[in-house]
Amino acid sequence: MADAPLPDPHIVRSFDAELSALDRTLEEMGARIDANLTEALAALADHDADRAAAVSAADAAVDALEQRVNEQAVRMLALRQPKADDLRSVVAGLRCATMLERAGDYAAGAARRGIAEHAPPPGRSGASVQRMGRMVGDLMRRSVRAYLTRDTAAAHAVWQADAEVDAVHSSLFRELLTYMMEDPRDIGVCSHLLFVAKNLERIGDQATNIAELACYRVTGETLGHARPKHDLTSFAGLDDRAAPPHET
Amino acid sequence: MADAPLPDPHIVRSFDAELSALDRTLEEMGARIDANLTEALAALADHDADRAAAVSAADAAVDALEQRVNEQAVRMLALRQPKADDLRSVVAGLRCATMLERAGDYAAGAARRGIAEHAPPPGRSGASVQRMGRMVGDLMRRSVRAYLTRDTAAAHAVWQADAEVDAVHSSLFRELLTYMMEDPRDIGVCSHLLFVAKNLERIGDQATNIAELACYRVTGETLGHARPKHDLTSFAGLDDRAAPPHET
Numbered sequence: 001m002a003d004a005p006l007p008d009p010h011i012v013r014s015f016d017a018e019l020s021a022l023d024r025t026l027e028e029m030g031a032r033i034d035a036n037l038t039e040a041l042a043a044l045a046d047h048d049a050d051r052a053a054a055v056s057a058a059d060a061a062v063d064a065l066e067q068r069v070n071e072q073a074v075r076m077l078a079l080r081q082p083k084a085d086d087l088r089s090v091v092a093g094l095r096c097a098t099m100l101e102r103a104g105d106y107a108a109g110a111a112r113r114g115i116a117e118h119a120p121p122p123g124r125s126g127a128s129v130q131r132m133g134r135m136v137g138d139l140m141r142r143s144v145r146a147y148l149t150r151d152t153a154a155a156h157a158v159w160q161a162d163a164e165v166d167a168v169h170s171s172l173f174r175e176l177l178t179y180m181m182e183d184p185r186d187i188g189v190c191s192h193l194l195f196v197a198k199n200l201e202r203i204g205d206q207a208t209n210i211a212e213l214a215c216y217r218v219t220g221e222t223l224g225h226a227r228p229k230h231d232l233t234s235f236a237g238l239d240d241r242a243a244p245p246h247e248t
Numbered sequence: 249m250a251d252a253p254l255p256d257p258h259i260v261r262s263f264d265a266e267l268s269a270l271d272r273t274l275e276e277m278g279a280r281i282d283a284n285l286t287e288a289l290a291a292l293a294d295h296d297a298d299r300a301a302a303v304s305a306a307d308a309a310v311d312a313l314e315q316r317v318n319e320q321a322v323r324m325l326a327l328r329q330p331k332a333d334d335l336r337s338v339v340a341g342l343r344c345a346t347m348l349e350r351a352g353d354y355a356a357g358a359a360r361r362g363i364a365e366h367a368p369p370p371g372r373s374g375a376s377v378q379r380m381g382r383m384v385g386d387l388m389r390r391s392v393r394a395y396l397t398r399d400t401a402a403a404h405a406v407w408q409a410d411a412e413v414d415a416v417h418s419s420l421f422r423e424l425l426t427y428m429m430e431d432p433r434d435i436g437v438c439s440h441l442l443f444v445a446k447n448l449e450r451i452g453d454q455a456t457n458i459a460e461l462a463c464y465r466v467t468g469e470t471l472g473h474a475r476p477k478h479d480l481t482s483f484a485g486l487d488d489r490a491a492p493p494h495e496t
Binding site for chain 1: 318321322325329335336339342346421425429432435436442443446
């Protein structure tokens with residue numbers, strides 16, 4: 001409330017209370033996504049269709065929380081008419097909810113994809129998927145915490161770490177292609193695992209986006225598109241081409 | 249401006265002018281994405297790496313436009329403190345820009361993926377990809393127009409039509425798997441085409457999201473998660489399982 005010269009303490013307290021409520025909704029979204037991702041990985045490991053279906057169903061609660069954030073933010077914009085830092089926090093909250101909702105979709109999608117074939121993951125691909133899943137789960141938790149605590153140093157660390165996820169994803173992509181070539185019977189399950197890996201990588205992207213948003217919330221500046229990440233698999237067939245600037 | 253009993257005509261005009269400027273930025277984003285998608289499909293058809301790289305580079309302009317929408321919207325929220333319909337239009341503009349930016353990323357990603365392998369698409373898969381690309385390009389144009397003209401009937405038609413895209417995507421997914429099984433030498437190119445098809449399907453998703461947003465902008469109500477869409481390929485290995493409620 002820096003630019004309100006004589007703020008009414010009651011109004012100030014109310015805005016802060018509303019902002020805390022909005023942050024708590026985001027925190028709950030993060031916790032649910034974390035739980036859903038853990039369950040999705042367990043469903044993948046055990047090839048448990050019921051557990052995968054439960055993750056898919058549980059994603060509806062994440063969607064409902066996003067809707068709640070939207071309502072909270074629009075009400076604050078309409079009634080409080082926040083400015084400067086406060087306005088930025090509300091707008092950041094709206095965008096954070098969109099990113100979390102998307103991460104939730106990817107977790108649910110990974111669960112569904114992982115049980116779409118009855119065959120087990122060939123070779124060590126199942127273990128690689130689990131490892132990648134734990135990596136992005138960790139990044140997601142850290143990015144949400146950095147956002148809520150306005151910790152730009154922690155946000156920057158997440159932003160940097162996503163490059164490791166991309167490298168792991170690229171390696172897994174090649175690993176799966178190798179299994180497909182070795183035994184055509186693995187093509188079905190590996191095709192789905194390509195998408196599981198991609199979904200996990202996209203969860204890492206959302207963690208990066210939320211880390212950027214944490215910085216925006218504090219400083220008002222975006223880290224921009226200089227982010228140190230890209231999907232290396234897009235150029236998996238090329239030798240000497242520069243990596244693309246953006247992830248898809 | 250329904251709830252401003254005695255509006256200052258100057259202020260009213262200024263807000264409307266700013267909203268028009270925001271809409272024009274969104275319109276320009278839509279036009280650029282349309283052009284980029286067309287170029288991406290041409291790059292795919294001709295297997296033209298330079299053209300694909302140009303699409304990838306051109307996506308930076310779309311990202312810059314998203315940033316401009318964010319700045320326009322935050323300025324309007326801070327200075328105009330809009331309410332009711334006006335507030336909803338600004339918030340919808342912010343969200344629309346996010347969706348358009350994402351669609352632009354998918355178009356650029358499709359171009360890059362499509363030229364990642366030197367081998368040509370097997371059988372009729374190249375033609376299927378082109379057809380799917382034209383479908384989603386059409387949906388994207390229609391959804392942006394519906395959003396800008398506040399045409400809820402047109403928006404609802406887009407929302408319905410996306411189910412066809414999902415069916416085409418599902419069919420293409422199976423087609424690509426068949427080619428991979430027939431000839432392991434096609435596994436590399438087909439793996440990338442799986443992602444091209446997925447990127448196109450995600451552009452269709454964004455068209456659906458923008459169509460929902462067009463309705464929200466006009467009515468203040470979301471179409472919710474009852475949308476008639478889902479990724480059928482997630483369950484391509486299962487026979488009797490219900491389709492998942494959400495796309496990933």
